Amino acid sequence: MKKRIAILPGDGIGPEVCEAATRVLKEIEALYQHEFELIYGDIGGISIDKNGTPLPQETLSACRQSDAVLLGAVGGPKWDQLPGDQRPEKGLLGLRKELQLFANLRPVTIYDALADSSPLKDEIIQGVELLIVRELTGGLYFGEPRERKIVDGEEIAIDTLQYSRFEIERIVRKAFQLAGERRGHLTSVDKANVLESSRLWREVVEEVAKDFPNVDYSHMLVDNAAMQLVRNPRQFDVIVTENMFGDILSDEASMITGSLGMLPSSSLSEDGPGLFEPIHGSAPDIAGKGLANPLATLSSVAMMLAYSFDLYDEATSLQDAINEVLNKGYRTADLTNDSNTLSTIQMTDKVIEAL
């Protein structure tokens, strides 16, 4: 199979974990006789420094001409003082919008070998296996007006939470589909007792549900969801929610595992290239030191192989290789207090060996 992959390393530990992904992609290419053409693009802070913008036109074109996009991470203190529209994050948000990546999928799984590092008790996290489906191109992130102005001599700032029926329907439908392929339960999270947009959301869920009689679904208020994720995360199969709630809940959910360095994500559009990235950030404090955990990025590569290329065997053997190195006790510094830890490169070597 011949595929083109755009790799956008970005900031902080982004380049290191993307280097790991490149090596693993080359290995899979060789093992399974595929041809992966890798093209590279700038994004985020490094692109601001180089090109004066966090998302250059060339990067966007490279992504559009690819079958999938792999992203490292964006952002860092160096660019924190820049105005909102010139920040590294704007590169990522722009890419989401331009590629119409409306569906952000964040699986939260407990690796048995790492369960000890969860802040939650063992009996709470045993068997947790949930998927957060976050709407990614609407809501407060993109609504207009978003501005500062003076009204009656008083400075005010405004953001707009806006959703159309169309935007809600496509993400809810996606979530019902995914729930149907899993354990058949969907929890839609909103704040319908306060927000107009949540009431529309709830209505659309009710309508779409009619097309999925085999999926059990329920509504949950976002404040309650934030509690339930800690109280009893096992109750969830698929959670679907709007952009900002999804941002908050998915990060909370990821902490359940105790190992943020392990979790992948994918962002999908209706028919264009998907974007795959680790959910951890750019971790500027450890950047360039060879300490980064590459496994979340490698897990994201596995999602890419499955979701974008339908290469299920390859995806499974990559994910199995990750499980195997963990079961053998190999750890990067973020996963253990032992001093005897592997570097990014050594951990990647182990995964390649296991493949």
Place this chain on the structure above:
Amino acid sequence: MKKRIAILPGDGIGPEVCEAATRVLKEIEALYQHEFELIYGDIGGISIDKNGTPLPQETLSACRQSDAVLLGAVGGPKWDQLPGDQRPEKGLLGLRKELQLFANLRPVTIYDALADSSPLKDEIIQGVELLIVRELTGGLYFGEPRERKIVDGEEIAIDTLQYSRFEIERIVRKAFQLAGERRGHLTSVDKANVLESSRLWREVVEEVAKDFPNVDYSHMLVDNAAMQLVRNPRQFDVIVTENMFGDILSDEASMITGSLGMLPSSSLSEDGPGLFEPIHGSAPDIAGKGLANPLATLSSVAMMLAYSFDLYDEATSLQDAINEVLNKGYRTADLTNDSNTLSTIQMTDKVIEAL
């Protein structure tokens, strides 16, 4: 001391826990020679049924003429299908706005006797003692426009996240003051990498900070805060944040304790009566069965005594009485799996004995 207290029992278990509060207030009256005039008002679903509105004018006047307000809970499935502006919650939201209760204080403390019931590991929650200061009268809860409309044939729903410099400054100042009286650390939570309102929020925090040189402060993104509350809640002293983030994070934080039935809250204005309420909801499933845990409401009464009436001795002895009954092993049904539990009335008896 002579004080007038408006009691708004509301829905579900509200009346039962307010009855507990009334008995305890009468006991304190007698023990310390105070005079508490208790006046009652309708709010929420029960008021919709009785008066056709969740917040009748008489209730509002009663509150305005009181020195403090005690609320039980509002809401329930019975009223879930009503349109947004006629729901029980609208009564609570209206009260917050009318009484200008801009500062919602939610202390999260671990009761040693209950630490076992937390979903988090012991070493994570040991010594957690944090206070969430939530802005309560602005943001998405009240911003205009909030509407549904058809644009180019497509139905859209809109909510508005709006903050003025004035609104941010008064809550941030309150939080700095409270942090100064505690361990001197303040975490301001926002989403400044995305939201215009959060960038204004951050600016105001920087400015107000200059008046509080003895308070250490830092900024944290809301997604990260949702993680950190689970990862290491001990790192926090006071957290200040906007209305919706505060709603989500404070419910998440409350779950850390494992005993939602224990947590009080107060909502304060610049100079009018404060409102005190348990943070648990109306729990319609157990309403009227005598099973409700009254301790969160009694803890809210303790906050009222301290914050609204400066009756610190009385507040302390009530809180001590609550600790004592827990240490003696008394439990309501929500706190234990044992079948041998106390009813709402029996638990209240124990607290009164301990007083």
